[in-house]
Amino acid sequence: MICQQIQRPAYWLILALSCFSLNSYAIESSTANCKVDKVESGWQYLNAQCDIGKGLWGRAPKNKDSSFWIQCHYGQSLPNSRTTATINKLFKNNSYLVPDNGKSRCLIGPFQSHAQAQGAKLQLARHQLKDTFIRQTNTRITLPGQVKYSPAPVKPQTTKTSAKSSSSSSSKKTLVENRVVLNSVIYSFTFNNLKYHLPRNINSTQDMPPMFVREHNQYWSKVNYAAANKWCQRYGLRLPTAEELKELQTHGQHFLLRNNWPIKSSYWSSTISLYSGEIESINLRNGQRDEYRPLALLYTTCVIAAS
Template identity: 30%
Template sequence: MAVKPKRPFVKLLSFALLTVPVFSSSVHAQEFLCDAIQVSATELPQLDQACPIGKGLWGKQKPKGQSSQFWIQCGVYSKPLSLDKAKNLYKHISKDVWLKPEGKTYRCLLGPYKQFSVASSELKQVQKEPGYKEAFIREIVRGAPAKPLKSESKSNPKKAPSEPAPVATPKPKPEVARAATVLPAVVAPSVDMAKSSPKKKLETEVSVRLATTINGVEYQVPYLMFSDDQFYMEHDLPWNRMSYERAYKTCYRQGMRLASADEWQALLDSGVMAKDKWPMHLPYWGAQKTGLFYSGKVNQLKGSSLLNVMCVK
């Protein structure tokens, strides 16, 4: 059964992969948002060509990095794999199915995974499905090198058939509170709101979705209805994704500000986010262009990143 979009006027979906690392010569790996699009509700989302997928781990090879991330490659196709054709994979995996266009072909990927053990376990189940016997793991190397491994032959894997047989499966449940998780983000069209000024929209169309008070600090998650801002779906609700400047102005016009690292940690320690189903799959903007991650990390980011918005006072 095809997945229906949450809003009838939505024509374009975009996705974000959270904290996919790129290994560089510096001590710490870089983290960024990896974009993707889904052009219809009956097609799999497609990763941007810039998204890293790493290199294959053949045979009994083990990860080369101590804190790498992983994909399962499920095949390479001459045309996009339909969502219905890929549904038989969901009963075996805790992540999502993606396509990555490469020239005239489409690479099928499952993930991303933070733990090699989880990827390996789910790979074994995926390989039992007809057409996916040659699936394998890809590693995005991150962190210090692992212990040296004996050299092994690296033969190229066979490509999976272009049309694996569909198997009816229950709709997978989204995961909660993971640091590297994939969730859809929807780009809303400008629905006859162009005549309203941005200031007027902010003042009249702001809905406070969530609120709590911790140690005398009030926390709010606003949502700008009918705006041109991007949003993504989590807990069956849309949540705004904004640049730093947009998030800063949204809080300022509500008489509030962006949270500090200490205020963010206090919110995490309270357990309110998991209890009340706060959006957690994307980081929040914090003061001074910091990204506040649910894992507890606080990283300096570019102001152009599109993140969750939370205001405090």
């Protein structure tokens, strides 16, 4: 009996120490298990054991020792070229993909404070990447070779007088410098069992298009028929027929309005007129049907059958 009384406290002490060491190991291993498994298509892939946390969705972070990620993409395909270029420009060494049941999740980080993650999220928004959110991990995450994040310096505000004096020259410079024809097509909506992709638009500087129009605070590219057709075929898509565009203009106006499609110019179709041999086009604002020679410059959208 005396022996049992002596041994029992010792037993509980050993058990408590064992539990403490196991919990410590679990935290350490969770951190240590977060690593880059491979590099493919220019992306670093994290292993499945990495703690990616849960989305905050605007909520205040929980008060605990943790890290933060910014989720910048989720889907079966990789982030498009514009998104990839922006992320590489801002966070080249701190951006990753995580496989998730046949899909890929794009993460930027890990940031060691919520304020850092918020600053990076604002930085992405300034580059037109607004569909992002912050995730908070259960443990503090560090990655081998991670580059420390430094927020971009805030530009000092100019006075009203100086802004007025330089407005004419700076506006022209900005208009020229902020253009690049997107090298990807972005799904917009499905109508009549066809997936319509966003019209070709302009986002920054390199390949200057022959013509562009400003609508909905964006610059939309107008290209010739060969360029339009080639652009669609590059992504396994096609130009819509004149009848498909006419149907969209007649019965799909709410899709066009909801997705802020440009309608000031006509759209190329794949239909060739039997009488003139020219290519038919449709104006999505008023439904007017015209015929153009291949060198004309019009708006372009691409379609594919919805599966």
